[in-house]
Amino acid sequence: MxxxxxxxxxxxxxxxxxxxxxxxxxxxxxxxxxxxxxxxxxxxxxxxxxxxxxxxxxxxxxxxxxxxxxxxxxxxxAQDCPAWHGAGRPPILSSPDYLLKGYTADERIRYGSGKIVANAGIEAYAAELLADDEIAFVDVRSARNNCFQLRIARAD
Known part of the structure; x- marks a missing residue:
């Protein structure tokens, strides 16, 4: 995986x-x-x-x-805060579901990758998308307001 x-x-x-x-x-x-x-x-x-x-x-x-x-x-x-470097899931991912979309290296949506995913399935669906070499990153957005939450990339 x-x-x-x-x-x-x-x-x-x-x-x-x-x-x-x-x-x-x-x-x-x-x-x-x-x-x-x-x-x-x-x-x-x-x-x-x-x-x-x-x-x-x-x-x-x-x-x-x-x-x-x-x-x-x-x-x-507004004040300095440390950038997330944690292992596991960031605290902000607390909603019941999110919109995940895969993007190519030229920042184009990979059609067919956009999907509302239950919270528990975020890591699995992101890993599935990133297993495709044509997908460079996955953006996680609010399933209700479409606000950008964070980006997911392959671990080094």
Whole structure:
């Protein structure tokens, strides 16, 4: 079975956003406080505690703009947090199900790969997709709001 790893947003990009850099729409992130209810940070891949500073911004997890480069809202801890390096499943994957989609190296959706997957099946379906050499990575999105959660790649 193909081994997988969960990827956080790159620390250099997160640091730039925290310093007032602009998001996918060219705007600075909104700064607010977490209400403690499902505010997942895409860097530490954990939930932002109630009352903690939080950034809300538009994120496009692709290297360039093209028809498949979806953009949507995400949250980040406003203060420094460690990038996810954990073994196993990140805490933010707590919903009952997610939309998983495989992408080729040129960031195009591999048609037929998109599927709503029960939470318990995330690792197995991602490994199945990544067993196909034409699929370079798998994006995990909310099954309800389509928000980007994280990316899954082959483990080294």
């Amino acid at each position: 193909t081994r997988i790893r969960f990827l956080p947003l790159p620390t250099d990009k997160v640091d730039a956003l925290r310093r007032g850099g602009t998001d996918a729409h060219g705007l600075p992130p909104e700064r607010t406080l977490s209400d403690g209810s499902d505010n997942p940070c895409r860097h530490c891949l954990d939930f932002i505690p109630e009352g903690a500073g939080m950034l809300v911004l538009a994120w496009r997890p692709f290297t360039r703009i093209h028809p498949y480069a979806e953009t949507g809202p995400i949250f980040l801890c």
